[in-house]
Every structure is written in C-alpha cells, then in structure tokens.
Amino acid sequence: MNPKARNQPALHIIPREQHTISRKNISKAALRVLYRLNEAGYNAYLVGGAVRDLLLGGHPKDFDVATNATPDEVKKLFRNCRLIGRRFRLAHVVYGNEIIEVATFRGTSDEQREGDRHIVDGRIVRDNVWGTIEEDALRRDFRVNAMYYDVSDFSVRDYVGGMEDLQDRVLRLIGDPATRYREDPVRMLRAARLAAKLDFHIDPEASAPFAELGPLLSSVAAARLFDESLKMFLTGHGLKSFHMLEECGLLKFLFPATARALKRGDRALRSLIEQGLENTDARISEGKSVTPAFLFAVLLWGEVRDLAHTWSTLGKDATDAWSRAAAHVVAEQCQRVAIPRRFTITMEEIWSLQPRFEQIQRKKVFRLLAHPRFRAAFDFLLLRSAESPAISELWQWWRHAQQLPHDTLAAALPLHHPGGDLDTTRERERERAPRKRKRRRKPTAGKSGAS
Incomplete structure (x- = not known):
C-alpha cells in the first residue's frame, strides 16, 4: 500500500449483510452506552479490538466506545461514570464488574482545538485534543484496530483498510512506522x-x-x-x-x-x-x-x-x-x-x-513439605526435571514422598544425609529436653572452719 494513502482516510461502509457482527455477541452494558449516547444526540461507535475480534468470530471481553461527546459530557449522561487518566482523558462507565471505556474522538492537530497535547522527543506524553472520527481513525495504531461498529444501522465503518488486513491476516501500522x-x-x-x-x-x-x-x-x-x-x-x-x-x-x-x-x-x-x-x-x-x-x-x-x-x-x-x-x-x-x-x-x-529438594534428611524433608510455597516449588522442580536424569529422579522421589503416611516416610528417612557427618550426638541433644542444673551441696559444719 502507498504510505501516503495511510494518511488519507477513505470511508468504506460494510453493511450488516456483509459482515458477521451480531448484537447478541456484544456486551449489554456496551449497547446501553451506545444507545444512550445516540439518544442524547451524540455519535457513538464500538471501536478497536472488540470490532476486530467480533469480525474474526471471537468473543471479546472488553468493549470500547468512541464518541464525539467530551469526557465531561459523557459524565453528565451517566451517573455511574468516572473520569480517569492524564495522558489520555477517558470516561469509564461502570456496570457491576464491567467497565465500558468511552473515549472522545482524538484529533491529529491541536490548532484551534479543545484540549491539550504534549510531545517530548517525538513521544506523546499527553494527548487530549478532540477531533473527528476520520482523524480518530488515523490516530489509532494498526489498521485492524481502526474499524467502527455503528449500532444505528449495524454497519462497520472502515477508514484505513482494516477489513483488507483482516482478510490478509496482516498487521499494518497507520502512518510512518518509525514515527x-x-x-x-x-x-x-x-x-x-x-x-x-x-x-x-x-x-x-x-x-x-x-x-x-x-x-x-x-x-x-x-x-x-x-x-x-x-x-x-x-x-x-x-x-x-x-x-x-x-x-x-x-x-x-x-x-x-x-x-x-x-x-x-x-x-x-x-x-x-x-x-x-x-x-x-x-x-x-x-x-x-x-x-x-x-x-x-x-x-x-x-x-x-x-x-x-x-x-x-x-x-x-x-x-x-x-x-x-x-x-x-x-x-x-x-x-x-x-x-x-x-x-x-x-x-x-x-x-x-530448589537446592533444598536435594537435602533428604528427616527434619529438612518435613520442614520443606510444610513450607507454604512447597507446591509451587515442587511444580517448578517438575519443569526442571528435563535438566538432567538426577533432577528427574529427585522429582520422582518427592512425588512418592508426598503419597506416604507421615510415620512411614519418617521411618524411611535418615536423621542425616548418608554422605554427610553422622554425628548423632548433636541431633540427640537438640531433641532431648534441657537438663536441670544440679544444686550445689552446702558444706558441712565440720568442713567450714579453719584447720
């Protein structure tokens, strides 16, 4: 496609009989927002990823709306609305757990326009300049994300060739990619x-x-x-x-x-x-x-x-x-x-x-089994089992250990690792109750005087 053509929007309207979008696959909350904005005299369209996915036969979870109503005007229409964002000023209309994001058409120039835009080193750090739907289409990223579903006549409005890209299964940017x-x-x-x-x-x-x-x-x-x-x-x-x-x-x-x-x-x-x-x-x-x-x-x-x-x-x-x-x-x-x-x-x-799985000692095994992150660490050990036969064998041992009764597992485990120092005295001292100190005997009278 000629790069210059990407900056020249040409409206292509796809009527209802030529696309696969059905209102039954659109969120009821999104439809309520669209109809309410239309009834109030504003233009409003389903836009972006939801339109793209619906045309591909998918079931989008998020539904975004584009309109010529400003965020403040949207807020006046919906009591369940809150305004968010500094970089991009948006209206969120809340229905239970669902949020419908409503964005005002963005302009391509800030000359004599309401709002503000701030660019630093080519990067847009704030963009709240309102415009027309044609300008809004050019401001979107990929052509497949710049199609609008019109609930008033059930048509799809394509300004930049998004339908063509859907058919070709290709992602093309709108405008100069580097920019x-x-x-x-x-x-x-x-x-x-x-x-x-x-x-x-x-x-x-x-x-x-x-x-x-x-x-x-x-x-x-x-x-x-x-x-x-x-x-x-x-x-x-x-x-x-x-x-x-x-x-x-x-x-x-x-x-x-x-x-x-x-x-x-x-x-x-x-x-x-x-x-x-x-x-x-x-x-x-x-x-x-x-x-x-x-x-x-x-x-x-x-x-x-x-x-x-x-x-x-x-x-x-x-x-x-x-x-x-x-x-x-x-x-x-x-x-x-x-x-x-x-x-x-x-x-x-x-x-x-992970290194603690290699310590097959009675107390350490039971401490690791009781660790709150044991299950996640054990699942991670399974992923690691492809690293070597030794790690695979280690994972098998721990899987088997979890299936054994506590007493059976304890009896099968050494107090110390077989390859380590088998000094059992210290282990016994830890397990034994503390000793009571012996009382010192008082000296007898016969031994207390001078010789």
Missing part, C-alpha cells in the same frame, strides 16, 4: 502480542524499525511494561508471544536476563521456559488460576541459577549465593518491568527452595 513507535514505543510490543494472539504476520515495513527503536522501550514506565507483560503472557497465548518477541528481537529489551541466559545455548533452559508457558496457556484455557510470580520465576530462572552456581564456586555459602543471585536478578528486571513485591517474594522463595 508511530517514537510516539509510543509500546506499539512494538503490541505488534508482537497481537500477531501471536491473532496468528497474523507483521507487515515487514512495520517490523523493520524494531532493531533501531527497540531501545526506546527503556524509556517506558516500568509499571506500564508490567501490564503489557501480563497481557502478553497471561491471556492464553504466552508461548506464541514469547516466540514472537524472540523473532522480532524485542525479548532483550523486555527481559534482558532471559535473553542473555538463552543466548548461552542452554537447551534445557529453553525447554523449561517453553513448557512453563505452555502449561500456563493450558491452565488459562481450562479456566484455572495462574499467578504472575510463577511465570516470572520461569522466565528468569536461567540467570538466577547461573549466578548462584558462580558465586558458590567462588566460596560463597550456598544459601547466601542463592539469595544474592535472586536479589540481583530481581533488581535488574524491576528496572524494566515493575514486578510488584508480593510477586517477587514468591519468586525468590520458589528459587531458594
């Missing part, structure tokens, strides 16, 4: 994520700037990259997203420790990461719970393991080596992706419990 990535570097990650989710390919023109502009991701707020990571890895297409990040050369900008560890050519580590992501995708498809802590522990394991082994060989205490390795890797990663402390604590516990 759009400088405006918002996260668009590079979004390209990889959408390509994985939709099983699309990225237009070569859209992927060409990745190598040059990937470092711009370091300027993005770490908290925002955490949210993007969750969308990428915890929505059912994590393994494909991981492969797409590698293919696009973007993994090193998001998870540098992971990229370094994989670059060392460790096949067992790659197997662990891919199996962990595949298992997470399977749990999500089955409606089971997942936690970001386990996923991040999987992604960062290689660097933690290698650092801990390095420091141990340099004479560091094993426990201290693992603790320092975990703290080092987490600190580096949190500069890129702001993983909340409640998750990093769990990650560090999963890692620190």
